Amino acid sequence: MMRILHFTDTHLFADPAQVSHGVRPDATLRAVLAAARHEKDCVAAVVTGDLVHDEPAAYGRLRGHFSTLGMPVYCLPGNHDVPAAMGEQLAAPPVHWTRSARHGSWLLVFLDSTVPGEVGGHLGPGELDALDRLLAAHDDVHALVCLHHPPRPCGCAWLDGDLNLDNPQDLFEVLDGHRNVRALLWGHIHQEYDEERRGVRLLATPSTMVQFLPDAREFGLDNRPPGYRWLALGRDGRVDSGVVRVNCLKEDLT
Numbered sequence: 001m002m003r004i005l006h007f008t009d010t011h012l013f014a015d016p017a018q019v020s021h022g023v024r025p026d027a028t029l030r031a032v033l034a035a036a037r038h039e040k041d042c043v044a045a046v047v048t049g050d051l052v053h054d055e056p057a058a059y060g061r062l063r064g065h066f067s068t069l070g071m072p073v074y075c076l077p078g079n080h081d082v083p084a085a086m087g088e089q090l091a092a093p094p095v096h097w098t099r100s101a102r103h104g105s106w107l108l109v110f111l112d113s114t115v116p117g118e119v120g121g122h123l124g125p126g127e128l129d130a131l132d133r134l135l136a137a138h139d140d141v142h143a144l145v146c147l148h149h150p151p152r153p154c155g156c157a158w159l160d161g162d163l164n165l166d167n168p169q170d171l172f173e174v175l176d177g178h179r180n181v182r183a184l185l186w187g188h189i190h191q192e193y194d195e196e197r198r199g200v201r202l203l204a205t206p207s208t209m210v211q212f213l214p215d216a217r218e219f220g221l222d223n224r225p226p227g228y229r230w231l232a233l234g235r236d237g238r239v240d241s242g243v244v245r246v247n248c249l250k251e252d253l254t
Contacts, residue, residue, distance in 0.1 A: 001232040001240065002104050005036055005045040005069070008148075008187030009207035011080065012051065012058035020053070021210045021221060028226045029065055031248035032208045036228050037069060043103050044071055046110075048187035048205075049078025049148030056085030063095045074101055076110040078148035078188060079119050083112070100134050105235045107138040107180075111147040113165055121149025121165045121188075128174050135178040142237045145175070146185045152202055154189045157217045164188075175200065183231070183239045191222065192229070192243045201239045205229040 016026040036045075045066065052058040066073040073095040077083050090097045101108045109131055113121035123131075135143055151168035153160035165171065175181045176198065183201040190212040193204035206227040213220035227245040234240075 001234050001238075002106060003039065003042045004103075004108075004231050004233065005039060005042055006048065006185055006203075006205045006229040006231060007032065007036075007045060007066075007208055008048040008205050009050040009078070009190055009209060010047065010062060011053040011207070011209045012055075012062050013053050014055040014057035016061060023210060025053070025209045026061070026065075028246075028248055029208045032226050032228055032246045033065060033068060035244060035246045039230060042069075042071060042230075044101065044108070045069055045073045046108065046146050046185065047073060047075045048146055048185060049076055049114075050080040050187065051075060051078070051086065052082070053080050054082070056082040056089070059086060059089035063090060066095045072101065074098060074108060074110055074146075076146060076148060077112055077114050079114055079121065081114065083114060099130065102138065102141065105141050106233050107134065107141050107143045109134050109143060109145045111145065113147045113149040120163045121147075122167055123147070123165065123171055128170055131171075132174050132177070135174070135180060139178065139180050141180065142182045142233065143178070143180050144183045144185060144231075144233065145181060148187050150186050150189055150193070150204060151184070152193075152195065152197075154191065154193055154204065155215045156189070156212060158219050159189055159212070172197075180237075182233075182237045185231075192227075194241070201241070203229065203231075203241060206243060206245065
């Protein structure tokens with residue numbers, strides 16, 4: 001089994017001492033990465049958006065944090081990112097934004113679901129076409145598809161409307177046209193999610209910052225700690241996965 005790590009919604013500010021919702025995002029990220037460095041035999045990590053909190057000056061520091069993992073780290077943008085600056089500052093390995101990567105018998109695909117000035121997401125024709133072409137060109141391997149915005153409701157009424165991906169049917173139409181897709185991975189919802197659709201594992205991961213209260217009608221914060229997800233990807237297409245929470249309490253980080 002090939003192992004990778006998933007992180008999401010780091011929300012770094014230009015000032016590393018900045019406090020948001022009672023925590024310092026830099027401090028929680030450092031704590032999560034320190035725990036993740038104990039994971040064995042991982043070949044890569046994926047970070048699914050909201051790398052910074054609207055402040056592109058933080059991309060360089062984010063690169064430094066994730067470089068400590070000692071493996072390729074693939075990033076994609078979320079609604080709080082600044083894609084132009086992200087593309088410039090995360091253009092080269094080991095921590096970078098790219099379209100796809102192949103590791104062994106697996107293809108990883110990274111989509112941009114951001115819409116300028118909007119919190120919710122959309123996959124335009126260019127993204128969907130790129131996905132379709134990549135899946136067809138690599139039909140001899142299994143595929144893990146990654147994006148920021150969720151294509152399925154998570155149970156939070158305030159999130160499940162206009163703040164999700166607004167054209168999930170277009171995404172699933174592409175995925176349904178290929179037999180090699182094994183899992184779909186996203187962020188944005190600051191909580192874990194694990195379901196299955198037509199044999200495809202659907203996964204979301206806690207933020208490295210603060211968590212949203214599950215099944216809430218209105219915005220609220222959960223008291224569960226930040227974390228990350230590990231995935232074990234088999235040569236036969238099997239996907240094993242779990243979430244690791246890191247007990248770094250708010251009062252220890254502010």
